Amino acid sequence: MEQTYEACYGITHDDFLSLQCGTNEILYVYDVYTYAKQLSTSSTYGCVHIRQSATYNSTECCHYVNDTEDCGMRYYGSYFVHYCVGINTCTNQVAWNSTLNVCDQTVYFSETHYMKAFYNCIPSSNILDICSSDSTQGNPVYIWNTNYPGKQGDCSSNSGCSCRASSSSSGMKVNVLDLRLYNYVTGDCQQQLHITDGSTEFVISCTAYHAFKRTTVYTSTTSQIQLRFDNVFQYGYGNLWIEIESTYFV
Structure with missing residues (x-):
């Protein structure tokens, strides 16, 4: 609200x-x-x-x-x-x-x-660290980077962390609340969010910059998706806060 x-x-x-x-x-x-x-x-x-x-x-x-x-x-x-x-x-x-x-x-x-x-x-109970082994239920639920609102840690500690979301309806919306991924000075994107939806893989990179602007970036076609945060930046940087909501209710 x-x-x-x-x-x-x-x-x-x-x-x-x-x-x-x-x-x-x-x-x-x-x-x-x-x-x-x-x-x-x-x-x-x-x-x-x-x-x-x-x-x-x-x-x-x-x-x-x-x-x-x-x-x-x-x-x-x-x-x-x-x-x-x-x-x-x-x-x-x-x-x-x-x-x-x-x-x-x-x-x-x-x-x-x-x-x-x-x-x-x-509600903090609806928010999970993408590297956490915990689980939660709700609509919507939220995923953010380790240390949020601080920066993501270096790649040696939490690169490739992933989580799985499922819905009793036919699909889900993935909304970005905060996306500030690290784009190296040469233009190489050092951090990416991968969304696997059945046989489809959707990649969100540094160019999809949404600093505190709630934006729908993906709508799934199945009832289960996987989110994976890849980080190859050597030092701590980047922020990620994602909202996942069932399309049945929206």
Whole structure:
């Protein structure tokens, strides 16, 4: 289920995105937006670019209403996502973007003044290390690399790790939540994910880069698939987080 958190940019103790999941859940942050209100809210509600008082009208100034009242854009400062995925709670100070060339600056503030994060809380019991011998049941289930949210270990310790997924229905979707495989400076892909589906083998390489963008990369034609993560990089690098869901339910 989608969850959101909004907060204003400023210097008070409340100007933070504070994301929190349950005790046995893991954060997956998939989008962060910065927004600016219309200039008229300055006189109506006291909205400003930098909040400096705890008495600020957060309900009106730090809350998305619609695309007419609020002008927004994705925030590409990746630390918000990188530092929040794969853990239970995360707090980061709100940042801002210039609205130049995005918002009509005769209508909206020239800088955004609040942020909104979109995230899911995923049960940790449904997540497995691809190198683990453990098993789990559910729809969906999740597979990630050893050490996630840290980097995959070197190839001597966990290259070629694999797992098998099965469904009572006719097929499954393989969705990438986070895919940042190591592409060597010469252009050689050092890490690959192999999906074996009956007699078909599908390979996901470094060019299929999906950093925190939930993307369906494969839909199986059978009720059982195998995932294998090949790693020939000598040092620890690369991240992988996969979601597998039964097509019967989606």
